[in-house]
Amino acid sequence: MQTSFTLAQLADPNVAEADRILRACVHCGFCTATCPTYVTLGNELDSPRGRIYLIKDMLEGGRPADEEIVTHIDRCLSCLSCMTTCPSGVHYMHLVDHARAHIEETYRRPLMDRLTRGLLAAVLPYPARFRAALRLAGLGRPFAGLFRAVLALKPLAAMLDLAPARVPPASPVSSPATHAASGARRGRVALLTGCAQSVLDPGINEATVRLLTRLGFEVVVPEGEGCCGSLVHHMGREGEALADARRNVDAWMREIARGGLDAIIVTASGCGTTIKDYGHMLRLDPAYAGKAAQVSALARDVTEFLAAIDLPAPDVAGGRTVAYHSACSMQHGQKIVRQPKDLLRKAGFRVVEPREGHLCCGSAGTYNIMQPEIAERLRDRKVRNLAATGADIVATGNIGCMTQIADRAGMPIVHTVELLDWAWGGPEPAALSGGGRG
Numbered sequence: 001m002q003t004s005f006t007l008a009q010l011a012d013p014n015v016a017e018a019d020r021i022l023r024a025c026v027h028c029g030f031c032t033a034t035c036p037t038y039v040t041l042g043n044e045l046d047s048p049r050g051r052i053y054l055i056k057d058m059l060e061g062g063r064p065a066d067e068e069i070v071t072h073i074d075r076c077l078s079c080l081s082c083m084t085t086c087p088s089g090v091h092y093m094h095l096v097d098h099a100r101a102h103i104e105e106t107y108r109r110p111l112m113d114r115l116t117r118g119l120l121a122a123v124l125p126y127p128a129r130f131r132a133a134l135r136l137a138g139l140g141r142p143f144a145g146l147f148r149a150v151l152a153l154k155p156l157a158a159m160l161d162l163a164p165a166r167v168p169p170a171s172p173v174s175s176p177a178t179h180a181a182s183g184a185r186r187g188r189v190a191l192l193t194g195c196a197q198s199v200l201d202p203g204i205n206e207a208t209v210r211l212l213t214r215l216g217f218e219v220v221v222p223e224g225e226g227c228c229g230s231l232v233h234h235m236g237r238e239g240e241a242l243a244d245a246r247r248n249v250d251a252w253m254r255e256i257a258r259g260g261l262d263a264i265i266v267t268a269s270g271c272g273t274t275i276k277d278y279g280h281m282l283r284l285d286p287a288y289a290g291k292a293a294q295v296s297a298l299a300r301d302v303t304e305f306l307a308a309i310d311l312p313a314p315d316v317a318g319g320r321t322v323a324y325h326s327a328c329s330m331q332h333g334q335k336i337v338r339q340p341k342d343l344l345r346k347a348g349f350r351v352v353e354p355r356e357g358h359l360c361c362g363s364a365g366t367y368n369i370m371q372p373e374i375a376e377r378l379r380d381r382k383v384r385n386l387a388a389t390g391a392d393i394v395a396t397g398n399i400g401c402m403t404q405i406a407d408r409a410g411m412p413i414v415h416t417v418e419l420l421d422w423a424w425g426g427p428e429p430a431a432l433s434g435g436g437r438g
């Protein structure tokens with residue numbers, strides 16, 4: 001694609017990067033066929049190619065964002081299916097990240113939109129606040145129908161719909177600690193306990209610590225780590241996202257200095273995609289660029305890590321049929337496709353995959369709150385495809401997908417690592433023994 005940025009514009013390294021990305025696009029439109037919003041809405045402006053044109057026009061003109069571009073960029077799930085499909089290697093993720101930051105700087109959103117976004121950014125990344133908000137959601141639930149009837153209040157209704165009926169108590173695994181390896185030590189890893197996941201389902205990190213320590217790894221939950229920043233990053237709140245990234249880089253560098261790290265283990269694939277991008281996000285900060293690149297290189301999804309080590313024979317034959325739902329951030333963001341399925345098979349489960357596995361379930365961070373109608377259509381499509389597999393269990397690697405699908409799937413939904421922990425000597429996942437989701 002030809003671009004016409006001026007030399008003065010190209011002096012901005014973010015614009016220069018956008019220019020490189022735009023020039024790689026050859027307008028072929030292959031990406032439209034696998035874009036969930038284009039497949040759902042059928043509008044070229046809600047396709048990757050359409051959005052790329054809108055972004056190009058906005059950036060070349062040096063214009064503030066307007067309502068049209070905000071509408072179509074807000075509808076993008078950042079699922080990155082377009083990046084998997086694109087034959088020209090267009091880095092849509094970095095382009096849309098830049099566009100979102102530009103929108104945040106130059107566009108004044110309607111009041112309710114600003115309030116909702118401010119609320120999400122002030123609550124979700126902080127476990128104590130999020131836990132308190134979920135408990136309060138019980139009081140607001142009777143008003144969800146009322147909120148749903150008013151366009152500007154639909155995100156509030158979506159928040160109430162998504163809030164679980166029961167909020168689990170805080171887990172000790174979420175606090176800074178070192179969990180010793182059982183038997184001979186094979187290595188030392190840090191675990192990102194995360195923010196929303198540790199509140200919604202602390203059992204995921206508990207299963208991870210049990211499994212990794214049983215396999216001979218010391219697991220450290222470092223002092224000072226917190227939200228990876230992806231939530232605010234996807235809202236274009238760059239300053240906040242970079243502050244989160246720097247805080248986590250500092251926490252993990254301290255651990256590297258203290259005892260070395262073989263990996264930084266991430267159990268939510270949305271967070272993994274962002275942490276693997278820290279090196280890029282902080283590339284213009286001389287004090288952090290090198291450290292952030294080192295951290296990104298150490299980041300591993302828990303299944304990616306487990307697939308790369310020797311595992312003993314499983315203790316319990318799984319036997320059941322598992323429908324593996326590959327989160328977008330797992331398959332498109334991190335290109336982790338084979339490993340979770342191979343591990344589940346190794347654990348003794350029969351693995352099946354739903355049709356249209358490349359399409360997002362509509363969760364996408366806070367998308368199911370901010371764009372509830374499109375998110376619901378995508379969720380229903382995903383649930384139909386999962387049900388058609390006839391599986392006993394759905395397994396996935398991202399808490400957002402689990403929350404999005406749980407009430408509708410008609411079968412228990414678990415994190416992949418919970419099944420792996422079970423197969424290698426841990427307890428049966430709560431969702432299967434009647435104590436949780438599904």
Ligand code: SF4
Binds near residue numbers: 037076078
């Ligand atoms: S990230 Fe997903 S929703 Fe956004 S343009 Fe690409 S395929 Fe479409």
Ligand code: SF4
Binds near residue numbers: 048052088
């Ligand atoms: S598939 Fe790639 S090159 Fe083709 S239109 Fe989409 S982004 Fe551009």
